[in-house]
Amino acid sequence: MTKHFSAQKIALIALFIVINIVGGHLALYAHLPIYLDTIGTLLGSAFFGPIGGLFTGILTALINGTTGDLFSIYYMPSQIATALVSGFVYKKMRPTNFKNIWWVALIISIPATIVSTIITVILFHGITSSGSSMIVQVLHGFGLNQALSVFLVQVGTDYLDRVIGVYVVVIVYQTLMSRMAIE
DSSP states (O other): OOSSOOHHHHHHHHHHHHHHHHHHHHHHHTTOSSOOOSHHHHHHHHHHHHHHHHHHHHHHHHHHHHHTOTHHHHTHHHHHHHHHHHHHHHHHSOSOOGGGHHHHHHHHHHHHHHHHHHHHHHHHTTOOSSTHHHHHHHHHHTTOOHHHHHHHHHHHHHHHHHHHHHHHHHHHHHHHHHHSOOO
C-alpha cells in the first residue's frame, strides 16, 4: 500500500469491511460453524498488503463489536494475525492461481487459530457467539479438556473459513484486476 490514499483505495477498503461485516453476520445469525468475517481482510491484504488488511480487519472488529457482535472486538488480534500473515503471503505471491488455495489457506489460518484458541479458552471458557461453540461443547462433553476441544474445533473451522476466503480472493482479485487499474 503506498503512502497516499486514493479515493479508489478508500472505497475498496470500505467495500472489504462491508464484506467482512455481512459475512460475519451471515455466519453468526445462521449459526454456521465458520466465521466468514475475514474475507474482506484477506482482500485488503491481497490488494494493499499487510497495512490494507490491518485497516480492514481492525475497522471490521470495531464496527462489528459496536453494532451486533461484541465478541468481534475481543477477536481483533485474530484479524490482525490474518491481515499480517496474508499480507506477507500475498506480497510474495499474487492471488491468481486456484492450485495454491489449500496451502495458502493453511499458512494464513495457523497463526489466527492459535490466537483465537487462546482468546476463546482464557476469556470465554470455550463458549462464544459462533456456531462452532456447539461443537466445542460436544467434544468437551465426550471428555476432552476445554482447551483441546477449542483448539481442535478452531483448527477445522479456521482452515475451512480461510479456504473459502482465499478462494473468494482469487476470484475477486482476478476479476477486479482485469477490469480496473488499481493504484
